[in-house]
Amino acid sequence: MPEIAEAILEAKEGEAIGPIQTKLGYHxxxxxxxxxxxLNEVREQVLETLFQEWLETRI
Structure with missing residues (x-):
């Protein structure tokens, strides 16, 4: 959720943040x-998964 992402952007380990209001309530x-x-490792995994799914649709 963008509201939470924005609120924790500058946070440090051990820090408590909030309350943060979102469409689901307060957090x-x-x-x-x-x-x-x-990201490099995750990117490769995503690309491999997408490629495998694409191959399955072609078979």
Whole structure:
């Protein structure tokens, strides 16, 4: 949800943020740990899955 993403953008580990209002209500978020983004690995997995699905539709 964009509201939550925006609210946690500058947060630090251990920090509690909120309440954050969204269309689903109010949320309080605690940042336990940040993990580095590794898009290359995820990108390859997504591309492989999409390619396999495309191949299945052609067979």
């Amino acid at each position: 309080i978020v605690k940042i336990e740990k940040w993990f580095p983004i590794e």
